[in-house]
Amino acid sequence: MSEKRSCTPDDKFDGSKPSVIERGGTLQGFVEGYNVPYIIGSETDDRYNFGAADTELVQRKLKQRHIQMIAIAGTIGTGLFLGSGRAISGAGPLGALISYALVGTVAYATLCSVGEMASLAPISGAFVHYAARWVDPALGFALGWMYFYGQAITIPVEITASQILITYWDTSEAHAIGYTVVICIAVCLSNVLGVQYFGESEFIFAIIKLTLITGLLIAGLIIDLGGGPNHDRIGFRYWNNPGALARAGLVDNIATDRFIAIVATFVQAAFSFQGVELVAIAASETRNPRRNIAKAVRRVFWRIVVFYILGIIMSGMLVPYNDVLLLNGSNTAAASPYVIAIQRAGIKALPSVINAAIFTAALSAGNSYLFCSSRILHGLAVRGQAPRFLLYTTKAGLPIVAVFASCLFAPLAFMNLSAGSTTVFNWFVSLATVGGFFCWASINLTYVRFWQGHRAQGIDRTLLPYHSRLQPWLAIWGFCWTIIFILVNGFTVFFPEQWNLSNFLTAYINLPIFAALYIGYKVMKRTRFWRASEMDFLRGIPCLEETEEPEHPPKNLGEKIFNAVF
Incomplete structure (x- = not known):
């Protein structure tokens, strides 16, 4: 016996277990013509809350323009504006370009992978839940907690970066x-006020960032x-002298030393790209998530290129890789290659605006x-992998307890005000970046299993x-390179003159942490690696009619421009 059901707005999936029927039955409605075979579920599946009605807990209040701007510029921070200078000083202009281009392909592959999975299941937990659902619940647990702490300790990193940027105008330590x-x-x-306020603030911030990037590119081209x-035509002068590739200063062989310098910039480049997966995390709170995520992912390629x-x-x-201002360790706009070039060109007002x-x-x-x-x-709480009190949401759909729990990490920014704590604070940056590699690797691995x-x-x-159309090869490419990034991110500590125990730990401590989380949960819960034939693509996933509103064609020129931009 087999049967078919059609999902309608009144026929919502509330997490109840589908009836056990013969394989071959299908459920329609996610996407027109997209038929999902019924899975003959087992009682053990319910331990992982795959059918949890999480779409009832949060509300879809992020609009089309919000999610598009978040995808384009949501996590662009100091890593792009100031990190590029550090990458150039470390590997030279060509070395930095190679590093950014390579990491960019991995970031794009990762976003394509998570975007496709989110277009099927725009639900709470995003790729953390996908890992539990299509690979192994233990992987979802390990990934979720590692990603949480990686993102949480990055909050004070960016707060501190903001405070340091203010020192460009006010150097008073008392302030x-x-x-x-x-x-x-x-x-x-x-974040406490609600997702709509988060969306509006990010929309405004994104416009400022895009305006800044565009303005810097134009100003840089004019100056070059x-x-x-001063009418000094720079061209590619600095690619010839001091050169396109810098040396790491670790080995005598020039070619090998330059290669080491490029590899050493991978982490710096990755810090600039991390956060591209934000669009999937926001999917459960986005209106028309499937349509808007598809638009956002397709446009990210051009974001990376431009x-x-x-x-x-x-x-x-604009600047040579051995410029003293690049090497002075400043974390304000004074260390930006653009500001250095602007000041030397004789333009006085712009540096403060850029900062x-x-x-x-x-x-x-x-x-x-x-x-x-x-x-x-x-x-994680929705899936039973975190304390239940974190499930609580306000009437407006805000997971307020989880937000407050994350806010507790913000005061760690005060550590950087103490000279003795600066080293520990710098560990946070490395830990968060390497933790991001584990996230990217898990997303791509999950997609390969999703495809299978x-x-x-x-x-x-x-x-x-x-x-x-490039899948699953994009996911395989992304997975292989992120594993390489994890292994080589701190390799320079193995050179005798570079050995430092704290640097070694921050580079590789995430490996045993991730292994402990995975193995510990697997042993305690006795989870197993899902077979491709038994993966659940049905329960707890809202159908098309539940998430998507009718798309109205633009009526005038203004609406056409809006649709083209957002």
Whole structure:
């Protein structure tokens, strides 16, 4: 016996277990023509809450323009504006370009993978739940907690970056505490007020960041071509002298030493890209998530090319890699290649404007990381992998307890005000970045299993709102490179003159932490690796009619422009 059901707005999946029927029955309604075979569920499946009605807990209040701008610029922070200078000083303009381009392909592969899975299941927990649902519940547990702490400890990193940027105007140490307090309150308040306020603030921040990036690229090109007040035409002068590739200074062989310098910049480049997965985390609170996620993912490729690749090329043309201002360790706009070039070109007013825009970028990144950590924590609670009190949401659908729990990490920013705690604080940066590699690796691994599950069950994934024709090769590419990044991110500590126990621990401590989380949960819960033929693509996933509103064609020129931009 087999049967078919059609999902309608009144026929919502509330988490109840589907009746056990013969394989071959299908459920329609996720996407027109997208038929999902019924899975003959076992009683043990219910331990992982795959059918949890999490869509009832949070509300979809992020609009189309919010999610598009979050996808384009949501997590762009100091890593792009100031990190590019550090990458150039470490590997040279060509070395930095190679590093950013390689990490960019991995980031794009990861976003394509998570975007396709989110287009099927825009639910709480996002890729953490996907890992539990399509790979192994133990992987979801380990990934969720590692991602939570990685995002949570990045909140004070960006708050501190914001406070340091203020020192460009006010160097008083007495005022630093006050600035840090105000920034902490602003970041937390943006999330506590509700997702709509988070969306509006990120929309405004994104516009500022995009305006800044565009303006810097144009200003950089003008200065490079000799259009500044000093009329000095730079061209590719610095690619010839001191050169396109810098040395790491670790081995005598020039070629090997330059290669080491490039590899050493991978972590710096990755810090600039991390957070691209935010669009999937926000899916459970986005209106028309399937349609908007598809749009967002398709446009991210151009974001990477224009903002990151063109940006690093322009930065490498404006200053030599051995410039003393790049090497002075400043974390304000004074260390930006653009500001250095602007000042030397004789332009006096712009550096302060740039520093102010970078300040908003750091504030925005801290805002986004707090959002990510709170939603992942709430998603873990939905699946029974975190304390139940974190499930609580307000009437407006805000997971307020999870938000407050994430806000508790913000005061760690005060550690950087103490000279003795600065080293510990710097560990946070490395731990968060390496933890991000584990996230990317898990997302791509999960997608490979997702692809295998569709193939084994005869489901046509090309009928999803978003899919990539380059899959599963994109996911395989992303997975392999992130594993390499994890292994080589701290390799320089193995050179005798570079050995440092604290650097070694921050580079590799995440390996035993992740293993302990995975093995511990697997032993306690006796989970197993899901077979492709038994993966659940049905329970707890809202159908198309539950999430998507009718799309109305633009009526005038203004609406056409709006749809093209957002």
